[in-house]
Amino acid sequence: MLHEIDRRAFVKLGLAGGAGALVAACGWDGGNAIRPDLLAVSRLNDWVGEKILFSPSRLARTYSPAERSRSLPSYFISATTPMLKDPRLWRLRVDGLVQRPLELSIEELMRMPRVTYTVKHHCVEGWSGIATWHGAPVSAVVERCVPLATARYIEFVSFDAGYSNGWDWASALHPQTILAYGMNDNPIPAAHGAPLRLYSPIKLGYKLTKYLVSMTFTDRRPGGYWEDQGYPWFAGL
């Protein structure tokens, strides 16, 4: 009887040790065998984040302008800061599953209801910073373009080397999700996505498409620049 117990113990110890060795394998992202499973769990986490944890009406905390960070890091995918050749010709294209496709100039966006808030920005890397943003709620554009009943996602595309993000419906229509044309009381600087970027304090920074050119309503979940490389798709805070 004791022999049997000891043998079982030995097997168990071996299993624990084996798993420990796997964990210690440096820089292991799961390899071709496990990476798909990890991504499948990531999908599950997207679902939990969107359907269970996310409240469409819960607002992110706002701060006073005095609490702004001195600077907010910026990044882009292109080799140099993406800039328009002729900013006057820029329009935001609104298309896809909508009754009324639109082409909106910055002036038209500025005539829409204006949202201004000072909020905390959360980067997936772990840093955070506070800034003020000014813009038109995405919901105002949605109202104007009249999406079809089949529209479930919005794809935001930039002129920064094709950087893009896909958004779930509820997050896009959240009252704090805006098309921002201003930052800290000024027009958005080129480093932060001029002339127009998506902003929302309810998503990680990499979901906030800068240098916008279009928003397309779809019934199929659009990928995204980082999302397609393995970063969580929902990325809701």
Added chain:
Amino acid sequence: MSDVPAPAPAPTPGLVRRHHWIVRLTHWATVVLLAGMIASGLQIYEAYARFGNRDGPYFPSPFNDAQFPAWSRLGGWLAGALNWHFALMWPLVACGLLYLSYLVASGEWRALMFRPRDLRGAIEMQKYYLGLRKEHPRQGKHNPLQKLAYTFIVVLGVLAVLTGLAIYKPVQFGWLTWLFGGFQAARYWHFWAVWIFIGFTAVHVALVFLVDPASLRAMLTGWYRGRFPSHD
């Protein structure tokens, strides 16, 4: 360890049933899962190895801008580490809940939870360890210092999960993030939980081998025969 074949399936003298299979399963699963959580966590940490808003001020920490050795990190890069971290969190939390449910359902929490009345016994136990007292104090399944340690580690586990939630969803769980002093503070405590877990494990393993090696077999097989049988 004793290898004497038992003459009959009757209980061997001195051999006592110590750990239920749920305790053993969740114990060893936690070892593996927590190692994975820590390793992927160290990889995640590397992306921004400080605590505080980007332009400071920063929380005091000896690990500012620290790079941890490759063998201690899991995931290869930030996205890989996040996916490991957010996958392993499910079985780890499930283990914790299973373990706590077992403690409550079996009533075994009474043998584990440190209560104020254990304070006297803890002092006596400490005296024994310091050589100020010759006789090992009478004890139940665990001595008062063990109770203190095991209660503490359960509380730490709960705090690690809650600080994790506070930085995973700082808007949906805004009240929790606020409770821990904000996003960066919650991140700070989540990180410190790692070192307390590692410190606890080092002491825990050292004590097993120095004081009561028979307890290792008990945690593997469930059966204990050693120097500290329960006096209950």
